[in-house]
Amino acid sequence: MRITRTIEETRAALHGEVGLVPTMGAYHAGHISLFAAARKENGLVVASLFVNPAQFGDAADLARYPRDEAADAAIAEEHGVDVLFAPPVEELYPPGFETWVEVERAMQGLEGSFRPGHFRGVATICLKLFNIVRPRRAYFGQKDAQQVEVLRRMVRDLNLELDLELRVLPTVRDADGLALSSRNARLSPDARAAALALPRALATKDLARARELLAGLDVDYVEIAPFDPPVLAAAVRVGDIRLIDNVPLDEGDRS
Numbered sequence: 442m443r444i445t446r447t448i449e450e451t452r453a454a455l456h457g458e459v460g461l462v463p464t465m466g467a468y469h470a471g472h473i474s475l476f477a478a479a480r481k482e483n484g485l486v487v488a489s490l491f492v493n494p495a496q497f498g499d500a501a502d503l504a505r506y507p508r509d510e511a512a513d514a515a516i517a518e519e520h521g522v523d524v525l526f527a528p529p530v531e532e533l534y535p536p537g538f539e540t541w542v543e544v545e546r547a548m549q550g551l552e553g554s555f556r557p558g559h560f561r562g563v564a565t566i567c568l569k570l571f572n573i574v575r576p577r578r579a580y581f582g583q584k585d586a587q588q589v590e591v592l593r594r595m596v597r598d599l600n601l602e603l604d605l606e607l608r609v610l611p612t613v614r615d616a617d618g619l620a621l622s623s624r625n626a627r628l629s630p631d632a633r634a635a636a637l638a639l640p641r642a643l644a645t646k647d648l649a650r651a652r653e654l655l656a657g658l659d660v661d662y663v664e665i666a667p668f669d670p671p672v673l674a675a676a677v678r679v680g681d682i683r684l685i686d687n688v689p690l691d692e693g694d695r696s
């Protein structure tokens with residue numbers, strides 16, 4: 442596996458059909474499932490490892506985001522990544538940067554209401570990565586359902602679909618049901634026990650039941666979102682840790 446720092450080096454490493462897995466690091470089995478899918482479906486697998494400052498509203502959240510490039514590189518290599526693009530911030534946001542992607546409606550509501558500017562940062566960095574890496578397929582987790590919705594809309598609206606397919610993989614969970622997230626490492630045992638109400642509530646696939654089961658937590662939202670597929674989605678805060686999760690709904694679950 443090669444680690445690249447610049448757009449130029451990354452471009453020079455590309456050949457054949459490329460699968461891209463955009464990430465911010467702190468790899469767990471959720472990321473690994475994306476690497477595995479990309480490995481199976483493409484000649485060359487590129488993962489980006491970049492903690493994108495533009496998608497963090499809160500400077501403290503950005504500062505405490507876990508970073509361990511050596512550990513991540515070992516995991517990426519083990520799981521078939523060919524090129525790990527890990528640029529410094531200035532490579533992607535040089536002085537004078539001022540162009541942003543807004544996906545007007547899809548950015549609103551749910552995460553968009555609680556993290557202003559987040560999806561503008563996500564859409565912009567993903568478009569930049571798509572332009573740099575020119576992937577045939579790009580891999581995302583269902584865990585971030587609204588992110589998928591925003592990116593699908595962007596891909597259609599900007600006619601990227603002619604060359605690029607978005608692939609969405611199911612949410613990977615721990616044995617107790619908690620969706621894997623880099624933020625879980627910061628949960629104390631008590632906080633983790635409290636956080637389990639989130640997957641349990643969503644597993645009911647019933648909005649009213651989910652609301653009841655989340656009543657003891659600090660809930661940002663619990664809603665049915667008309668995505669493709671529709672999901673029951675929620676965000677809660679356990680101490681200073683914010684967790685999001687969702688479950689896809691089938692036809693019968695929505696009445």
Ligand code: AMP
Nearest residue numbers: 464465466471581582584585612613621
């Ligand atoms: P991140 O590094 O957190 O930006 O995530 C990189 C990609 O991994 C995104 O497409 C996420 O949706 C995906 N991802 C994060 N957690 C999970 C999970 N538990 N299961 C599946 N995919 C995930």
